[in-house]
Amino acid sequence: MSARSTLRPRSVQPAWSFEYIMWFFTRVSGLTMYLLALSGVVGAFILGARTQVDLQTLLRWMFFPNRFHVEPYLDDAAFWVTAWWQIMQILIVFFAVSHGFNGLRVVIEDYVGRSFWRPLLRSVVFLLWLAMLVIAVFVILQA
Amino acid sequence: MKISLKLYRYNPEIDKKSRYETYQLEADPTDRILDILEFVKGYIDGTLSFRRSCAHGVCGSDAMRINGQNRLACKTLLRDLHGNKVTVEPIMGLRVIKDLIVDMDPFFENFRTVLPYLINDEPAPKTERLQSPEDRERFDDTTKCILCACCTTSCPSFWANDEYLGPAAFVNAHRFIFDSRDRAADERLKILSAQNGVYRCHTVFNCTLACPREIEITKAIGEVKRAISTGSLK
Numbered sequence: 001m002s003a004r005s006t007l008r009p010r011s012v013q014p015a016w017s018f019e020y021i022m023w024f025f026t027r028v029s030g031l032t033m034y035l036l037a038l039s040g041v042v043g044a045f046i047l048g049a050r051t052q053v054d055l056q057t058l059l060r061w062m063f064f065p066n067r068f069h070v071e072p073y074l075d076d077a078a079f080w081v082t083a084w085w086q087i088m089q090i091l092i093v094f095f096a097v098s099h100g101f102n103g104l105r106v107v108i109e110d111y112v113g114r115s116f117w118r119p120l121l122r123s124v125v126f127l128l129w130l131a132m133l134v135i136a137v138f139v140i141l142q143a
Numbered sequence: 144m145k146i147s148l149k150l151y152r153y154n155p156e157i158d159k160k161s162r163y164e165t166y167q168l169e170a171d172p173t174d175r176i177l178d179i180l181e182f183v184k185g186y187i188d189g190t191l192s193f194r195r196s197c198a199h200g201v202c203g204s205d206a207m208r209i210n211g212q213n214r215l216a217c218k219t220l221l222r223d224l225h226g227n228k229v230t231v232e233p234i235m236g237l238r239v240i241k242d243l244i245v246d247m248d249p250f251f252e253n254f255r256t257v258l259p260y261l262i263n264d265e266p267a268p269k270t271e272r273l274q275s276p277e278d279r280e281r282f283d284d285t286t287k288c289i290l291c292a293c294c295t296t297s298c299p300s301f302w303a304n305d306e307y308l309g310p311a312a313f314v315n316a317h318r319f320i321f322d323s324r325d326r327a328a329d330e331r332l333k334i335l336s337a338q339n340g341v342y343r344c345h346t347v348f349n350c351t352l353a354c355p356r357e358i359e360i361t362k363a364i365g366e367v368k369r370a371i372s373t374g375s376l377k
Contacts, residue, residue: 014374015332019342024372110343111303 022102029099036092040065043088047079065089067143086140093136101129144227146170148179151232153239154190161239163230164188172222176209176231180216180243193243200355203291207243208232213293213353234296236305250292253308257316257334262327278323285318285363287356294350294360300343307343308335310350310360317363321376328376336371 041049041062049058053073060069065088067081074080104125112118146168153161166187170179177198184191196202198217205216209231210224221229237245263272288311295301295309316335320328335341341364350360370376 010376011374012329012332012370012376015329015336015371017333017336017340017371019338019340020336020371023342023368109338110300110307110345113304114306 022105026099026102029095032095033092033099036088036095037062040088040092043085064092066140089140090137093140094133097129097132097136101125101132144170144172144221146179146221146227146229148183149228149230150183150191150242152191152242154241170221172220174221175217176207176214176219176221176229177205177216179221179229180231191243192241201289203289203355206234206291206293206296206355208234213297215291215293215355218355234292236296236298236302237292245296247292249305250295250309250311251290253295253305253312254290254315256308257312258327258331259312259315259319261319261322261325262330263324264326272324274323281323282318282321284358285314285321287358288314288318289356290315291355293353293355294358297349297353298344299347299349300345304339304343306339308339310344310364313341313344313364313367314358314360317367320367320370328370332367332371332374335367341367341371 041058043065044053044058044061049061053061053070057069057073065080065085067077067085070080071077105122108118108121108125112121148166148168150164150166151161152158152164166183168179168182170182177195180191180193181195184193193207193216194204195217196204198205200215200218203215206213207216208214209216209219210226210229213234216231231243233239233243233245237247237249240246290311292311294314295311298307298310300307301309313335316331319325320331344361344364346361346364348361351358351362354360
């Protein structure tokens, strides 16, 4: 005897929540940091890093393309100090700081039960995240 | 063979804190841990307390930590432990009531949170609600759960916070979310997507290793995560 299934929708509304969005962000930001680092090192090679800077400097630049990493080694750093690299720095800082502080938030959600500590610690993490981003962007734009 | 059986003991009427007692026994390699506990209770110390019911791996009553791993005492043979030292302790993350008996209320509260029953408000057909073998196969693995709590109490996220729904609740949610006769998948996915839901799972795989029914729990949690993300129930 064959059975016929009762019909039902094969899909429902996705149940996106804050937890889902942050779970997704963790994965995307991790991947994005690799891509930003890769584009940093590719950009550095295009600008002549192979003959102008040493490996340590290149690695520092790769993870944070800031002018102070390369200026001591270059006669002319004009192409290394552009708005493009400032945007790259801001993106790397945003993804790294947010990824890290979200990790701290997850630790709080995991280990702190329902008590007054949870909202307090969440607030501390949020304020630290915000302060660090603001300071970092200020430093990048001032540099 | 001679074995050394180390048992976790706690009697709240006498003991201020838990202690261990060790018994030297003669046993066969094919004896189950449950047989050994029954022997201790019957012939050495009648105050020893533990849960058991069917004794055949179906009721899920006798989940305990045997040599550091969550198992059913009735399904664990002495020879499976590869040695003559056996330590039996209560499962972790739940309050110990006495000896190997824990308070299962938080576990069952979490289980009830995910609405573990068929929900379908459509008019009932004249006969039963039919389902094809393929649709039944979709959630077959998660129907095997016996609610022994081996999985949930092996999960570090649950040890840290018992508000976390835990793998057993996710398995039972999965069983209905992917049931073609059910109509409340969206409601359950919202519950599982909330703060104490599947995103507290860090894919440690302890639950999958502990499950005496060999349910692929981490895979089921992954499928629930995918359903939350895409809404697809395929």
